[in-house]
Amino acid sequence: MTQMTQATIGDSEFDRDTAVARREEGVYDIDLSAGWTIINAVNGGYLLAVLGRALADALPHSDPFTVSAHYLTASRPGPAVIRTDVVRTGRTLSTGQASLFQYDEDGREVERIRVLASYGDLDTLPDDVRTTARPPAIPPMEQCFGPQDGPAPVSGSSAIADRLMLKLDPSTLGWALGAPSGKGEMRAWFGLADGRDADPLSLLLAVDALPPTAFELGISGWVPTVELTVHVRSRPAPGPLRVSITTRNLAGGFLEEDAEVWDSAGRLVAQSRQLARVRLG
Amino acid sequence: MTQMTQATIGDSEFDRDTAVARREEGVYDIDLSAGWTIINAVNGGYLLAVLGRALADALPHSDPFTVSAHYLTASRPGPAVIRTDVVRTGRTLSTGQASLFQYDEDGREVERIRVLASYGDLDTLPDDVRTTARPPAIPPMEQCFGPQDGPAPVSGSSAIADRLMLKLDPSTLGWALGAPSGKGEMRAWFGLADGRDADPLSLLLAVDALPPTAFELGISGWVPTVELTVHVRSRPAPGPLRVSITTRNLAGGFLEEDAEVWDSAGRLVAQSRQLARVRLG
Structure with missing residues (x-):
């Protein structure tokens, strides 16, 4: 490519x-x-x-x-x-x-x-913004790591990695080094590898493109999505997106993944939640 | 009744x-x-x-x-x-x-x-619980207030109020006294007025039964739901539920409402998110 x-x-x-x-x-x-x-x-x-x-x-x-x-x-x-x-x-x-x-x-x-x-x-939406959520604290992109940066098994051997610009926050990369943090968090800079800017359709991709939070919870198996709902709240500005995913309720063999997508203008452009099954090892 | x-x-x-x-x-x-x-x-x-x-x-x-x-x-x-x-x-x-x-x-x-x-x-779900979310801090029920407790316009003049046991956290009741907190939060003890315990079906009611968080954001108009998704994660234990609703992104004439429902055993039994329209006054 x-x-x-x-x-x-x-x-x-x-x-x-x-x-x-x-x-x-x-x-x-x-x-x-x-x-x-x-x-x-x-x-x-x-x-x-x-x-x-x-x-x-x-x-x-x-x-x-x-x-x-x-x-x-x-x-x-x-x-x-x-x-x-x-x-x-x-x-x-x-x-x-x-x-x-x-x-x-x-x-x-x-x-x-x-x-x-x-x-x-x-x-056509009014331009009021009264967002109280704060953008995720992700280190600058050059301090983050993607599948191209080393031997870490980011996303496994998958074709999708070639199509994404994915730079993961090192503090959510413990799983790749055999030391998951135990916190259900995943954060990354996100874009398309060919440099195409984000639009509402690509936000639908962005909310489900990071490695599963389950990896940081020490679960390495398959985490298939049962249901995913995404709200697109604003047309994203050009430039890389910041994506934050959080899991707060792993129980009964299921977990939720809440994603937030922030654009380069500091606006919360999409929110999603999914219910996924976990295979406990 | x-x-x-x-x-x-x-x-x-x-x-x-x-x-x-x-x-x-x-x-x-x-x-x-x-x-x-x-x-x-x-x-x-x-x-x-x-x-x-x-x-x-x-x-x-x-x-x-x-x-x-x-x-x-x-x-x-x-x-x-x-x-x-x-x-x-x-x-x-x-x-x-x-x-x-x-x-x-x-x-x-x-x-x-x-x-x-x-x-x-x-x-039939496995009984593992690895929930990192914490239950909402709501004062004891006798320190909370419902439609029956005073002249506060809780929920307006609505029939549903007679069917619910709803005791709102006073710190999310500013709107009823003409002084909304500006925070998108609503918390309450929740049950059915006739004492019926909760089950998975009544959790579908519980996630959309509190006054809208928009009230605490100073918006008093109608906040119709566009879409609502709820995950039921566990059969609730008998006794009153605690419901917490949060809005973090009011923008462009829409807001999300995230609800958590906790049972008397301290378990997160349901999570929901809705997208609603707001009529800014």
Whole structure:
């Protein structure tokens, strides 16, 4: 992946790999790229962005405000079809539903993920900001570490690492050195490797692209997402994002992951929460 | 509402008012009770419990693990029909969808709320608890205040107040005295007025039953929910619940409300987040 020039919104790896082809009204085809896999599974944030793009086409509003996804079966790279349904259209918000299907060995559709989402227009929102949350304290990017920086098994041997600019806060990297902190925290600088700036769709990727907080809790197994809901609150400014993920309730074989995404202008642009299963070793 | 004896799970006001009648497979009738209204609207948590009960019947698992609801139009007391769809059934989790409809003046169905939910069996979960969250610091119940305790306009003139045991932390009651704290916090002891203990379904009510945090931010208008997702993490122990709600990002005419529900045994039994619109005065 040699980048000659910086990619732009609309002309980038992320845009090409999430592009959906309209087969008929409300139905879209896509070939899920192998470039966004972790181990054998397609990344859940990438899938959310694919579904988000289909809904942006199907609904009269273009920006995801709140997207709730229930993950049913593991997606694989390859052909998929997305079926959307317009639930309600309003002046400022519209609501839609979308399901992504792949095919079993007999060619039957198998549902992978279903989402409910409400869309609006971020650019028409009033510009009041009364955020009391504080941006995460992450060291400067040059003091943070990514998969390219050393032998640490960041994200395992996954294709997605090549597509992300991910620089993890060293204080949440204990797991990579065999010494997890015991705190359910993960923080990183985040961007796309080809330099494309963030937009509302790529925020859907950003909330599920860091290593799981479970790693810092000493759990090294698979942590599949059951449900993930993301709120996009503002169009992100150009430049790298800061992503902070926190787990406060690991119990009964499940945990929540709360993500915050902050843009370069210091604005909280997205919040998400997911429920995931943990395999205790 | 004179209570001669303490109500029990299965035989209480809440159970009667959320009971759904199966019309045919997957379709349920209900008469939405006027007893759970705030001003003119039916409480969103009550609606969630109604839908949750229908899904508990439609799915092979009985306990809501994660429920995502998108609120489309305001529900009114009176007849409604719930249509459910089984999305996927698995060994430990099953996923369903449900929509609640009411009728316009021409008798046509109007969709009020749509939910996606994954259900399981709370009693089969392993009993590990590694929760790092701390219960909210709420003063003893006798130092807290409810609608019955004075002239404070708690929840306005709403029927729901008669059905709840709600005792608000005085430090989050500034709004009722004309002096909102400016902090997006609301905390209360919570129960049902007839003494029925909490169960997973009543937790769906508990996460949306306190006055909005917006009141403490000095916003007195209507704060309609766009989307609400709740995770039920454990079957609650008998006794009153503690509910804490926090808003950290009021911006662009929207805010999030994060709720935590703790049971009498000190366990974090539910977490929720909603996106709501605010009408800035």
